[in-house]
Amino acid sequence: MAGIKALVGLSFTGVIGLTFLMLGCALEHYGVYWPLFVLIFYAMCPIPHLIAKRVSDDTDAASSACVELAYFFTTGIVVSAFGFPMILARVKVIAWGACGLVLAGNAVIFLTILGFFVLFGRGDDFNWEQW
Template structure:
């Protein structure tokens, strides 16, 4: 049951994050939908981890070059998700308030994804290799 509780909590925080993102776009005062492109960053941010997990050998070494490269690229995607709305606000495509809301949504959603991997990443009952 612990897994179900964690899942519900994580989906709740994910919904909060998406709400922040949509507020930044859809409020009448802002009304510009460019920040929705950060959704792409949300979807591709776990991909390096999956690739490293599939490619890397399952030896019990504490770390491997492949996994570290995956962390590097994941960090890059996260940094890009934060940089993108700031650039949009800098060129005045969106307002700074919308940028702040998108950044808050970013933080919540990336923490959610991190929590998802901390809770379910190590478990044997739910492994990505089955897919």
């Protein structure tokens, strides 16, 4: 039952993050939908970790080159997702208020993704592979 509550809580926080993103795009004052391209970064964020988890042979090791490379690529994806709306606001494609809303949505979404992997990626008797 605790896994269900965690999954519902993570879903709720994901919806909050997507609401911030939609508000940054759809409010009448902003009205530009270019920030929706950060959805690509949301989809790409867990891919390096999942690939490294499949490829890594020694799961008992504290660190491996494959896992470290996955952390590096994931960090690059997350930094790019935070930098993209700032660049759009700097070249005046979107307003700075929209940039703030998108950055707030990014923070909530990436913390939700991190929470998902922390809660369901431990490898104990209950994990995310059941879903």
